[in-house]
Each structure stands twice: as C-alpha cells, then as structure tokens.
Amino acid sequence: MSSIPLKHFKKGSPKPDLPEDGVWRLFTMAFCPFVQRVRLVLDAKQIAYHKIFIDLIEKPEWYKEYSPLGKVPALQLTNLKDQPTLIESLVIAQFLDEQYPEPKLFPTDPLQNAQDKILIERFAPVVSALYPVLTCNPNAPQDALQNFEKALNVFEQELISRGTPYFGGEKIGIVDYMIWPWFERIPSLKYTTEQKYELDAKRFGQLLKWRNLVAQDEAVKQSAQDPQVHAKFQLSKLEGKPNYDIAFNN
C-alpha cells in the first residue's frame, strides 16, 4: 500500500519520503514480537497503516524525531494535530480498542479487564525465560528450558481454569493477541536447539490446542512468519550480523 522501500533503515540511511496521506505509520522491526502485538490489533480491526522498518542495532539518525527513546513499536497518528507518536505495545493496543471498538478485544467488565491486564503482565516471566533459548544464547543456563516451561505452566493452568477455547472466551481477545507472538516463535526451537525442542503434548495440551486455533485467525495469518525464517533470523543474530531483511526474501 505504500512506496516506502521494503528494507530496514539503518544508520546513515537517508530519511525516506513518507506519504502524507493521513494513513497511520507503524515503525517496526520485522522480527520484533512487541511490534507484532500492535500489528495483530491493527489487522484485527482492519486499520490501514504504513510500515517503516528500523534496524534496531544501528538505528537511523532521523528515527529519534519519531520515537525519542528509539523504541519500536511506535505508531504515528498522522491524521491528528501535531502527528503524535504512541509507544508501548499494551498502551497502543488499549488506545486502538477504544478508538476502533470492532471487534472489541479488551473485556468491557472492569474487573475482567484488570485481571486480563494482570495476566498479560504475568507473561513477562515467560518472555524473560524464553529469551535466552529463543536467541540461541550459548551462555543460556542449563536449565533455561525448564525455567521456561515452569513459567509457561501458569498459562496452561489458566486456560484450563477459564475453560474456554481462547483466553478471551469464545472469541479471540486481548490476552490471546498479546501473548501470541512468542507462541509463533516457539516452533523455531525445533531448528535451533540440539534436542529439536517442541512443547510437550501432554504437559501443554490445552495451550497446543489453543495454538492451533489461534493460528487460523485472519489477523494472525497476516503477520505470520514461518518458524524456519524465525530460526534463520536468530542464527544470523548469533553470528553478530542480524539479517533483518531476511523477512522479505521468503
């Protein structure tokens, strides 16, 4: 939908001409799970947006104009006065849900809304525990995978206790989208770990059923990348040359 070059802008890259068409701008990195959270919400609500890809290791000098902390995701609301830019995936998600209530993703009940946000916060230990494994860190502790499974177990139990196909209930909701990006990446461990790691079908039975279901969601399909591509990206990072643009060659 745009003429912005399909590459990750880096230090020294001249600033591209960004279309002044009032369409929002999402500053992204093709493999960032936190950006994917925002894409899932934008896509679920069928909101149009331009994507501007940023090399997070060597950031282009002009990126500070858009995101003073240099963070992605950053969503620029080009149709509003002063074209403000929002950061923080969960803050952006909640803003989008208020502005575009169809489909409603956050619970309308304030208690359930608070409990879902707490559950999303409780995913942070899973993210931290998964990180050294996912990034093929050679110094990852021996028990890194066990730590990850222990953290993940909270979500297996929560899904059993909710007794619904999605964390959001009978329909996909905000918890599902906010945790999904990491579940898309877990199958890459089959290609990057010595033991060809996969989630245990017994221990994580509900989560695996949930994963198959969520993978069919239209918004999820729009930003989906193959586990082998995730694996290739992680391996390129390990070699000290993160190949961001590999996202476009598949």
Next chain:
Amino acid sequence: MSSIPLKHFKKGSPKPDLPEDGVWRLFTMAFCPFVQRVRLVLDAKQIAYHKIFIDLIEKPEWYKEYSPLGKVPALQLTNLKDQPTLIESLVIAQFLDEQYPEPKLFPTDPLQNAQDKILIERFAPVVSALYPVLTCNPNAPQDALQNFEKALNVFEQELISRGTPYFGGEKIGIVDYMIWPWFERIPSLKYTTEQKYELDAKRFGQLLKWRNLVAQDEAVKQSAQDPQVHAKFQLSKLEGKPNYDIAFNN
C-alpha cells in the same frame, strides 16, 4: 478502622483474623512506593480499606493465598464473588478510576489517556536511576546522581511544556499521583548522602513548585511520611535489618 495488628507480618507470623466486613484489603509494606501509588488513589476517592502489612524480605507463608507472586501492592476485593485480588499499581489505579469516577484521575480523552500512561512508563528510568542513591547502595556508580538528574529532566521539561500547575492540568491527576511517591523520598537524600543532596532549585524549578503544591493535597497528606523516617528506614536496610515497623513509631 480495623483490629488488624499494626506490624509487618513475617515468616512464622500466624495469619491474623481479617475482618469479614466487606471492606477491601490492601496488602502493603509501609515504605513501598508502589503501594503508596494505590493508597493515593484510594484516599483521593475516599474509599475505605484495611491495611495488612507484609515483611517483604521474610514473607509470611500465608501471604501466597492472597498474592501468588508474593507482590505488594495487592488489593483484595472482599465484597465480590471469590474475593479476587488485584496486583500491579497502575492496573489497580485504572480499575479504581473506572469503579469510582470521583474525582476522575485518568484523562477521558483516549489520546491524552495513552500519552499519560506512556509518560508514567517513562518514569521507570527515573525510578531505576534513583534506586541506588535512595537505598544508600555503597556500590552505586559515581555518576548515579547525575544519571538520576538526567532522567528527571524529562519531567521538568514535560511540566514546562504542559504549562499547567499539575501534570494532570489545573487539577491533580493520575501522572501526579503515580510519580509522587518518589518525590516524597527524594528529600531523604539530605540525610543519607555525604553532600546532603537536594534538587537544584534552578534546574528543577518547575518540579519543585509542583512538589510544594502536591504536598498540600489531602490524599498525599494521608500517606505522607517524614523524609527523616524514610532516611532511617533506608539506613536500617543498609545495615541488613530493614526496620519496617519504624513507620509506626513516629
């Protein structure tokens, strides 16, 4: 308002009889700035609550029943089905603001609401930079105070740019309350640092004016503790014997 003993319960402390009167229960530690965030919102909205004090180093065994991660603040909604407990200060604050809209603390405009939540997130670097100084950490880097001042400068500039007495505008708002606990603690540095540190009146002129104003707020007064008490608590921690109960002896 309650007969719960005024002391920090610790490992081995039998579980106290908690009144079953439908009044909410706030699990707290007397010097925790994140708990104080929640107290400020509860007090601003004149919501009654019991306080149950928890020793965070040696937690009582029964505390897990209330807060599975062992965190404070935890707010138990005793009048609701299953008496759920909420954690995470900002999530609790937003829940309270939805349930008790007087006075309204979060902006009603979704964009301003998102921007204020981002500003609160941006206070995290101030908290991190202040932590080693506030806790009198003898291994704090030489330039710890400069790092803190650099982080704080974002808020001085933001207040100037907003051009209002409070971050919330003409009235105190959610940003003011969420960052206040650390401003209450900064004057303790006069007692704990060699150079008797105080905020520079020129560099932080707006923030100091703001601090004097916020200190007059009724909710702020309700949870206020003297800088010298904060200093005594930090020094007791430094000696390896955090004296939580010092809060009650003044």
